[in-house]
Amino acid sequence: MATLGLIEYADASPEVRAIYDDIMATRKTDWINNFWKALANDPTTLRRTWESIKQIMGPGAIDPLTKEMLYIAVSVTNQCPYCIASHTAAARKKGMTDAMFHELMAVVGMANETNRLVSGYQVEIDEQFKTR
């Protein structure tokens, strides 16, 4: 049975190394986390995912810290332990304080609760909300 390991920098192809270098430079860090080392088994997906993440998570109309908190909100809702750990660390690094983390958790918890109250009570969309 085949097994996919984590691709370390020393063992990586030049193509993968170039992506690792860009990840470290963009994030101003000197190490690569396991997610990328696992994806590196498939350089096509590694490249596509990194290019997308780089484009999406950078500064824009929404600041990078808020984007990390949005990432946490999704990861917590989906119950993905790795994603929660890695993006919480990333948000901390970008300035998320304890107070912000606590409010983030409160919003995410409440949203998951009211999402179910809405569907359980079979609430229909108000005319006033029929827009995007």
Add this chain to the structure above:
Amino acid sequence: MATLGLIEYADASPEVRAIYDDIMATRKTDWINNFWKALANDPTTLRRTWESIKQIMGPGAIDPLTKEMLYIAVSVTNQCPYCIASHTAAARKKGMTDAMFHELMAVVGMANETNRLVSGYQVEIDEQFKTR
């Protein structure tokens, strides 16, 4: 078979009316959306939910607009049409621009994608991320 309707202001008990009044005053609006009218069938849950929402969604370490975007991130992940419509409207009212909405969607979509790449590749948590 019993049927739960939407409780209109005119038909509401004084207890429910007081909550409706507080919702409208807090939100500076003159109408009540269906979610609350449905919950009003159970004044205990109506009161608890409104008190929690009011406490959580107000200003704090995270601003109200960002909280609405976090709410949307959860609701989109859970695929709750009512919640998406109502909180998108609320975020618009609080200043979410088209550009912000587009970036919000991009982050939520990407987080949902990488959450699955992480679990599918069975990625283990890096030692560096083992914190909260």
Add this chain to the structure above:
Amino acid sequence: MATLGLIEYADASPEVRAIYDDIMATRKTDWINNFWKALANDPTTLRRTWESIKQIMGPGAIDPLTKEMLYIAVSVTNQCPYCIASHTAAARKKGMTDAMFHELMAVVGMANETNRLVSGYQVEIDEQFKTR
């Protein structure tokens, strides 16, 4: 492009009719709901699903009404509108009162909230809970 319609009793094969008859007799009703009419396009799945449902949802160590409420809890969590509507109707028929429905919704909402607080705070399982 092929299209799968709903298989009405009058158009059903003897095999499907026999299952429809058993559904109506077991449920003491004179009509078949759309779920079964859709599944009837695949008699194998229709039979397997009905036999399983019949075995699982009947009286046992847990009473049928509680089982319907468990079904609603799952369906609300998964945001399945059809399942919520059909099992709420079934629970009503088996005696679920408004008060029970309200408490059911409160539990389901709260469980969905605390499930996320647990994962967001990355809470580890207490030794005392390591059992089944």
Add this chain to the structure above:
Amino acid sequence: MATLGLIEYADASPEVRAIYDDIMATRKTDWINNFWKALANDPTTLRRTWESIKQIMGPGAIDPLTKEMLYIAVSVTNQCPYCIASHTAAARKKGMTDAMFHELMAVVGMANETNRLVSGYQVEIDEQFKTR
């Protein structure tokens, strides 16, 4: 990077200790599980969550054991390991037998299956079910 630990009773503020005392008194137990020790980093959420849980999970139109089983149904559907472990232990303590646990699992499994058959076959809601 900030790290949130578990707040032990000995290290807790008077406000948090009072909540811990109420949890232990209400549950007739002499220890606090990790969920509350983690939430104690944010006394506001600790208080709100405990007050809600205490109100919701107590006796009412639905008995406390059934409420624990509903909690398990949600937690299993959401795949939350901590929640499954803690609420299974709680349900055991309140009298859930092996036979009840087995039926609970059977219902939860089946509901998750038919939820998907319904959406995959794109089944529309019967007129008879259009109520709450």
Add this chain to the structure above:
Amino acid sequence: MATLGLIEYADASPEVRAIYDDIMATRKTDWINNFWKALANDPTTLRRTWESIKQIMGPGAIDPLTKEMLYIAVSVTNQCPYCIASHTAAARKKGMTDAMFHELMAVVGMANETNRLVSGYQVEIDEQFKTR
């Protein structure tokens, strides 16, 4: 309040039109479905999403029809009505027969059931499965 409409070909910018043209040419069809018309409000996401979909869903180690069925499996699990409808139509066009659809639904339903039996029974991973 801002509202995002569907961007029709006639109203699209040259950049968006070029993507629409590529979608229609790649799919050998003469119309654009609503998903792309909605994304066109954000040409950056439209381009990124289309480029990714085009790369991923084409022929490779897995054939295009199987990929459509995988897409359906995910969409049914997530309860996304639009995605189920559009990818079922796409799979039909690529050759999915009624028999294949029925088996697909059976597998998806069963997987959703056993996923929950596994978590509810708190099953630990066998040593033999600890590989990728």
Add this chain to the structure above:
Amino acid sequence: MATLGLIEYADASPEVRAIYDDIMATRKTDWINNFWKALANDPTTLRRTWESIKQIMGPGAIDPLTKEMLYIAVSVTNQCPYCIASHTAAARKKGMTDAMFHELMAVVGMANETNRLVSGYQVEIDEQFKTR
């Protein structure tokens, strides 16, 4: 508090042993994985689940390897670590290559992403897709 262990072959009842024997014969293997050993605490669910799995996962209009990949797609979407590990091993055994695994992951990731773009943009179903 009761605890459910794993039922080993040596400790199993004749009824459970017969099912274990059928599992091993059908799968051409000489061991039983933990999922079945856990379910064996409830012979009724063990039998029903095995009979269903055996019927569904065998050859038919869709080949067994594709069925395993569909199972992985669901399990990854639901974030079920045991299910991902066991069905990835099963798919490997049936011939899933690294290239196939990589494409499978890419499709599952992308589907989870676009499922959310669809719901976030509140895309309505095209008339052309209103079929099954």
